[in-house]
Amino acid sequence: MRYLRLAFLAVVGILLLTVALANRHPVTLRLLPEEMAAFLPFGTSVTMPLFLVVLGGVLAGLVIGFVWEWFREHKHRSEAARERRHARELEREVKSLRDKKADGKDDVLALLE
Numbered sequence: 001m002r003y004l005r006l007a008f009l010a011v012v013g014i015l016l017l018t019v020a021l022a023n024r025h026p027v028t029l030r031l032l033p034e035e036m037a038a039f040l041p042f043g044t045s046v047t048m049p050l051f052l053v054v055l056g057g058v059l060a061g062l063v064i065g066f067v068w069e070w071f072r073e074h075k076h077r078s079e080a081a082r083e084r085r086h087a088r089e090l091e092r093e094v095k096s097l098r099d100k101k102a103d104g105k106d107d108v109l110a111l112l113e
Helices: 002-022 050-072 074-099 107-112
Strands: 026-030 045-049
Touching: 002 050, 026 050, 045 050, 050 074
Parallel strands: none
Antiparallel strands: 026 045
16 A cells, blocks of 8 residues: 555656646746736736746645635534543543442442432
8 A cells, every 4th residue: 555655646746747847938927917016116026937836826725725624624623622521521420430439338229329
């Protein structure tokens, strides 16, 4: 199984390298349209290879998806933590009840009291 995972990662790496080499042409990304950018004192464009734009978009999508899912699952994590606390409390209560001795009485009679 380990070799299968490494082979899969190698294939993905080769595919990413192939995409990167095929898309090396520079592209210009602009933050704002040129008419609006004239009002800003700093540059609003950057030139970079196309594969960086594509891979950066994929990476940004993954990060946004992970963060979105983390916030969405917050209620489930908090409920699970609450249930764990409740289970620990019940376990402590059961342990304390078991530790109480019946003082020579029958166990069934001690439970009925």
